[in-house]
Amino acid sequence: MTKTLAIDCMGGDYGPSVIIPAAISALQQHSDLQIYLVGPQQELNSHLKTHPKFDSRxxxxxxxxxxxxxxxxxxxxxxxxxxxxxxxxxxxxxGEADACVSSGNTGALMALATVLLGTLPGIERPAITAELPNRKGSVTNMLDLGANIDASAEQLTSYAVMGHVLSERADGIDNPRVALLNIGEEAIKGRDSIKLAGEMLSNQSAMNYVGYIEANEIFDGDVDVVVCDGFTGNNVLKACEGITRFLYDQLRTEFTRSWWSKAVSALVWPLLKSFQRRINPDQYNGASLLGLREIVIKSHGSADSKATLFAINKAITEIERQVPQAIQDTVAQLLLNTDNEE
Incomplete structure (x- = not known):
């Protein structure tokens, strides 16, 4: 199966200097891949001079x-x-490409993608979702992470459906556990939209809805999909990024404070490097814009070539697993079930 990507080379903090090497690496890894590099032709050609030739791909x-x-x-x-x-x-x-990857302006990407590609039937608004590491050694998908500041009960329910499909198809999780992010686990807590969404999801037998989850449980690995509005999700994500940097910087400071701590650090350095690799945000780079008719992946604006390659590979996985079609089929199935019940 030949896969074709359209890669926006001019987005992010570094543009072609990191995006083109990532694209070349992807071509080296996937013999059935073709790529369109999109940007000023003369500038892109100048960056390609030092890279291997892939004339046909x-x-x-x-x-x-x-x-x-x-x-x-x-x-x-x-x-x-x-x-x-x-x-x-x-x-x-x-139809010239199967997916788009961009590290550019998130709001512009969402707006343009919605207008040019359209949303799937039954999906009112697309959502941004990304993977977070958890204590079980797997990943937890969280959405929405900023596409929509607020969300109705119906929109939260559609996010849950999309997260369920992504977790099942892209991550290979059978019957993924889906939870709503709330300020408590009791049914009486939270906004009306969250409580109503909880009731709606409880009536969907095709999904494994497990109830509410609090923010301090997101990384436990007890659920596979966490659903929230974009305002909440974006703030949680940014707080997690800040805490990760803080912890790593504090550990590095402590291990360089004295000759004794430096001696100890030599012993524990392999453990610290292992810890850094596990929480390294690069390997989780690539947020899916779910709910669109086609595949669009948003790479982090500050991503380097290695992180950009993760985003490219995420797009390839979603092409192979036909994620948009699976979301459309699942939404239709749930809507049909709801209509029959009524």
Missing amino acids: LHIQDASEVIGMSEKPSAALRRKPDSSMRKSLELVRD
């Missing part, structure tokens, strides 16, 4: 404009028809 799609990281989504929609981000999505829309 690597293509350049010229795009003369770039959407800045701070630009408003509305401006990106109206004023930059030849942007690298838009051209990447158009390749997917027109």
Whole structure:
């Protein structure tokens, strides 16, 4: 099965200097992969001079404009028809590519993708989801992480369906456990939208809904999907990133404080490196924009080539597992069940 990606080379903090090496690595790993590099042709060609040639599998799609990281989504929609981000999505829309990967402006990417690709039947709003490591050594998918500030009960329910399918298809988890993020586990706690969503999910026999979960339990590994509104999810994600940096910096400071601590650090350094690898956010890079008719992966703006490669491989996995089609089928099944019950 040949897979084709459209990669926006002009997004993020570093642009082609890290995105092109990641694309080349992906081509080396996957013999059935083709890639469109999207951006100013002359600039991309200059970066490709020092890389291996993939004449039959690597293509350049010229795009003369770039959407800045701070630009408003509305401006990106109206004023930059030849942007690298838009051209990447158009390749997917027109059937030239199976998925788009971009590390550019998140709001603009979501807006453009929604307009150009459309949402799946039964999905009112797309959601951003990403993997978080857990204590069991696997991953927990969390959504929404910022696409929608607020969410109704119906939207939270659709997020749960999408997370269920992603966890099942992309992560290979049988009957994934789905939970709503709340301020307590009791049924009486939380916003009305969360309580109503809980009732709706409890009536869905096709899903393994396990109830509420609190923020301090997200990393325990007792659930596979955590559902919340975008405001809550984005703040949780940013807090986790900050705590990770804080803990690692504190450990490094403690182990360099004195000659004794330096001697001890030599003994425990392998353990620290192992710990760093396990919580390294690079290996979890690549947020899925779920609910769209096609596959779109958002790479972190500060991602290096290694982290960008993780995002590219995530797109490849979703192509292979046909995630959008699976979400569409599951939504239709649940809606059909609801209609029959009524």
